[in-house]
Amino acid sequence: MIEINATDRVFVLTGAGISAESGIPTFRDFKGLWRGVRPEDVATPEAWARDPRIVWQFYSERRRQALTCKPNPAHLALAGLERQLGERLFVCTQNVDNLHEQAGSKRVVHMHGELFKSRCERNCADTPFDDERVYRAGEEIARCKCGGRIRPHVCWFGEMPYELDAIFNALENCTVFITVGSSGLVEPAASFAIWAGRNTGAPARRYYIGAETPANYVYFDKCFVAKAGELLPALFRAENNVEPSASPSRASSRR
Ligand code: NAD
Numbered sequence: 001m002i003e004i005n006a007t008d009r010v011f012v013l014t015g016a017g018i019s020a021e022s023g024i025p026t027f028r029d030f031k032g033l034w035r036g037v038r039p040e041d042v043a044t045p046e047a048w049a050r051d052p053r054i055v056w057q058f059y060s061e062r063r064r065q066a067l068t069c070k071p072n073p074a075h076l077a078l079a080g081l082e083r084q085l086g087e088r089l090f091v092c093t094q095n096v097d098n099l100h101e102q103a104g105s106k107r108v109v110h111m112h113g114e115l116f117k118s119r120c121e122r123n124c125a126d127t128p129f130d131d132e133r134v135y136r137a138g139e140e141i142a143r144c145k146c147g148g149r150i151r152p153h154v155c156w157f158g159e160m161p162y163e164l165d166a167i168f169n170a171l172e173n174c175t176v177f178i179t180v181g182s183s184g185l186v187e188p189a190a191s192f193a194i195w196a197g198r199n200t201g202a203p204a205r206r207y208y209i210g211a212e213t214p215a216n217y218v219y220f221d222k223c224f225v226a227k228a229g230e231l232l233p234a235l236f237r238a239e240n241n242v243e244p245s246a247s248p249s250r251a252s253s254r255r
Pocket of ligand 1: 014015016017018019020021024025026027028093094095096097112180181182183184185186209210211212214226227228229
């Protein structure tokens with residue numbers, strides 16, 4: 001059981017494991033290869049420069065697959081926690097799927113982008129937009145009105161994750177840090193536990209929930225080895241949020 005008291009500020013980081021029971025494969029379950037290519041070799045700016053059609057075929061398949069998936073009890077449990085804690089809960093996901101939103105979560109930060117959004121490759125004035133389009137082999141890539149090609153709004157290997165200022169502000173001011181279904185191998189998320197609670201004067205209480213012990217287990221006070229969908233619905237005992245807490249101040253700035 002994770003106790004959350006009436007003044008706690010809770011940071012939840014989710015990874016591919018939370019969506020595994022919904023049918024979206026984790027990195028490892030993906031078996032490393034897509035048409036003989038590693039995802040690491042197709043999800044890069046270099047791959048886009050070389051052959052954007054292949055990149056879009058990869059993401060088109062991810063879109064087709066994700067469209068059939070539904071949130072599982074772990075996503076629903078976090079949506080329920082948001083209803084109880086309001087602004088005292090910050091959910092940051094490494095996932096590009098939209099299962100948190102489908103479950104009813106309203107304020108999820110997607111640090112690696114969103115599968116069902118696209119944007120101009122030139123990062124022109126147009127912001128990322130909702131997009132479910134899928135491309136067939138050899139099909140022309142759509143263009144922005146500025147002339148740039150439309151690319152997936154996904155953070156590729158070698159690119160900077162999104163919203164790091166907001167993420168570190170919430171991290172450094174949280175009192176409870178929870179990671180769900182993340183191997184602890186992919187940075188910067190693997191090091192978030194180190195920063196949790198840095199500005200509060202006391203270390204955050206840090207918990208991990210996942211199918212196996214993560215690589216970064218030393219940073220957690222307790223690891224619950226279990227499937228997220230089976231454990232999360234019964235894991236939290238949260239005191240209701242009567243007064244939304246004031247926004248924490250950003251006391252230090254490292255980036
Ligand atoms: P990862 O694939 O490296 O690790 C997944 C972790 O989830 C593993 O530690 C595994 O033990 C655990 N797990 C598997 N089934 C679980 C379950 N039912 N309940 C709880 N835990 C379970 O994922 P990562 O650490 O998130 O890093 C990989 C990168 O690839 C991230 O950027 C990730 O978001 C991205 N990715 C995203 C998706 C998605 O959007 N759903 C899918 C695959 C990969």
